[in-house]
Amino acid sequence: MTKNAHDIFVVGLRNAHAMEIQARELLERQSGRLDDYPEVKQKITAHLKETNEQLNRLEQCLEACGEGTSTVKDTTQSVMANVTAMLNATAGDEILKNTFANNAFENFEIAAYKSLIALSEPAGMRGTRALLEASLQEEERMAAWIDGNVEKVTLEFVDHERQAA
């Protein structure tokens, strides 16, 4: 059975919603464990707030499509399982693994929002575009911050390890 652009858009919105639920879990798990890295903690906490707003926006988009959002929260997206597993590692270099995983996750989110924005017009849902673009900009800002701080966080980790030795 072929799907039209509107159907593809709705599936994409549901997948993005599942993605953001997973993002929220990852950020929540990290935010409680970052006392040694106050700048990272502040960014993660701020992005957690943005993520909740992004979930809200996706729910607004689904409602605009005439779709309910009650079952949306139950969906899972197995494609992110590897990232999650990586975050579960309890190695001493957790801060580094989380930085790499966050970098991957933010770029995954950026691609998902770009795809939804491209679909919004053929789906006949141009009105959702501004909401999706607002979320895309937040993801791009977060991805840029992570990208610009990989080296700094790595050297901070070295410092922490030296002090702990």
Ligand SMILES: [Fe+2]
């Ligand atoms: Fe994000």
